[in-house]
Amino acid sequence: MPSKSRTDFRSTAPGDPHRRELVGDTEGSEPSGDAAGSKPAPGLYLVPTPIGNMRDITLRALDILQHVDLIACEDTRVTGRLLDHYGVPTPVTPYHEHNARRVRPELLRRLAAGASIALVSDAGTPLISDPGYRFVREATDAGYPVTALPGPSAALAALTASALPPDRFLFIGFPPPRASARLQAFQEIAQVRASIVAFESARRLTGCLNDMREALGEREAVVARELTKRFEELRRGTLADLARHYAQAGPPKGEVAIVVGPPGDRQPPGDGVIDGLLREAIQGRSLRDAVDIVAERLALPRRAVYERALAMKPGAMKPGQRR
Numbered sequence: 001m002p003s004k005s006r007t008d009f010r011s012t013a014p015g016d017p018h019r020r021e022l023v024g025d026t027e028g029s030e031p032s033g034d035a036a037g038s039k040p041a042p043g044l045y046l047v048p049t050p051i052g053n054m055r056d057i058t059l060r061a062l063d064i065l066q067h068v069d070l071i072a073c074e075d076t077r078v079t080g081r082l083l084d085h086y087g088v089p090t091p092v093t094p095y096h097e098h099n100a101r102r103v104r105p106e107l108l109r110r111l112a113a114g115a116s117i118a119l120v121s122d123a124g125t126p127l128i129s130d131p132g133y134r135f136v137r138e139a140t141d142a143g144y145p146v147t148a149l150p151g152p153s154a155a156l157a158a159l160t161a162s163a164l165p166p167d168r169f170l171f172i173g174f175p176p177p178r179a180s181a182r183l184q185a186f187q188e189i190a191q192v193r194a195s196i197v198a199f200e201s202a203r204r205l206t207g208c209l210n211d212m213r214e215a216l217g218e219r220e221a222v223v224a225r226e227l228t229k230r231f232e233e234l235r236r237g238t239l240a241d242l243a244r245h246y247a248q249a250g251p252p253k254g255e256v257a258i259v260v261g262p263p264g265d266r267q268p269p270g271d272g273v274i275d276g277l278l279r280e281a282i283q284g285r286s287l288r289d290a291v292d293i294v295a296e297r298l299a300l301p302r303r304a305v306y307e308r309a310l311a312m313k314p315g316a317m318k319p320g321q322r323r
């Protein structure tokens with residue numbers, strides 16, 4: 001039974017007085033193969049769905065979902081709730097990482113037979129840390145049209161709300177869960193002059209922020225939690241501030257994305273500066289503490305300072321020795 005809150009998006013069907021405005025009839029804005037209220041042309045449609053707020057779905061997305069022959073989705077129960085909410089009766093079939101190899105050939109056969117198929121994930125934009133890449137690749141290789149609808153994605157929502165530079169950004173999805181691989185993954189991108197957007201589980205957030213701090217050096221960052229939902233929160237600070245906060249407060253509730261600002265514009269300090277500070281810092285301290293102090297002071301990745309310490313002449317870094 002349709003719920004009371006259900007939106008009748010079929011009001012955008014032909015004959016609706018608003019239709020021309022909704023679809024857009026200005027030069028160059030004709031919809032690609034899926035005019036409002038009509039059956040879409042055969043092919044694969046990538047349809048983003050809300051990341052928390054049920055109303056974050058486009059009219060075109062609803063139109064496509066309503067009129068395609070089949071919706072392939074990660075979890076039929078999750079997508080079923082969305083379809084119920086909007087009164088969409090289209091049949092669904094599961095397509096997720098565990099059955100994709102088996103199901104994909106059948107979906108490609110349906111495309112070959114002239115079907116229109118929408119691909120959705122549980123939330124957000126399909127393919128973005130979600131299934132669908134191989135399907136798009138194989139559909140494209142086989143010559144079937146693939147149409148991406150723009151819509152919600154936690155990555156772009158986090159980036160644009162972060163107040164960190166959005167002009168160049170690197171989306172890295174989920175960092176590796178194991179600490180050593182994660183640290184290495186961050187070291188590999190430490191020199192990239194762009195903001196970084198990452199997904200992370202709340203449970204691994206503190207470890208991830210610590211590793212970012214160590215590999216990328218101190219930078220401004222934002223943890224975007226529960227975007228578009230009731231307890232939406234954007235927590236800003238340096239990577240060290242944020243790591244400290246979550247170490248004390250414990251893992252946050254809900255879903256989080258991390259945005260890290262680009263490396264600063266200043267010139268990196270020369271080896272002479274690092275060496276001088278290391279020599280001072282080592283007095284009465286362990287090598288480890290000295291490296292921490294210098295890395296913090298110069299906002300450099302800890303590893304870079306440590307490598308410099310190792311490269312210095314033997315004897316130059318003896319604790320307690322003044323030169």
Ligand code: SAM
Nearest residue numbers: 124125128129153154199200226227255256257
């Ligand atoms: N394809 C989705 C998209 O485009 O948003 C992302 C799917 S990925 C499996 C799920 C991850 O996205 C979560 O673990 C979290 O890192 C992030 N995420 C999803 N929804 C979020 C939200 N409402 N607020 C913050 N992060 C979110």
